[in-house]
Amino acid sequence: MKISTKGRYALRMLLDLAEHQSQGYITLKDIAKRQGISKKYLEQIVIALNQAKFLKSNRGFQGGYQLNKPAKEITVWQILEATEECMSPVACLNQKENPCPRRSECSTLWVWEGLNKVVQEYLKSITIQDLLDREFESNIDNYII
Template structure:
């Protein structure tokens, strides 16, 4: 699995909203400036996040975006599933029931299932709040399994 720019920027956008949650609704242009991301690109990402009901939106003067829930209720896995779709490392693990005709005899399937479990467990174990807290206590954000 390779995380796209859309996934990475969505995470940065949501972290910016979490970091500035006390400011109320945040204009997309302010996030774009702080994060050095094109406002046009953020508009595309916001569409996906809105459909997933991750954000609250307020239009007009004093309008903008804010998180619908507190930062400790959003995991990195949740965000990446919205922007990337499946987090599975191989196609045959993307569905609940493995559609591959070789799955019963595949010698490597266990390797990919193990990798998938480690990745999902890791990403589901990190919330936006965890990232903010870690950033406030250290210059470098590092997570270990």
């Protein structure tokens, strides 16, 4: 499994929205500038994030995007699942029911199923709020007078 740029940028975008949620709706232009990501690319990512119902949007002068639910309710797994084509470590686990004709005699299937389970559990255990909290803690540790 390899996480694409789309998945990584989606995570950064939602983290940025969470960081600036007190400012109301945030424009893609502002996110793009802060994150060093092309606005055009963010426009593509927004489609997947809207379909997954992570965002609410507002058009017009004060338009932009906000998180549709609290940061503590959005996991890294959910974001990657919404933006990545496949989250499985091997092709035979891409579907709910394993279509491989060798699955009943495959000596290595349990390795890939175990890896898949560990990755899912780990990514499901981390929320956007966890990332915010960690960033806040690291900024406190770097405070210089």
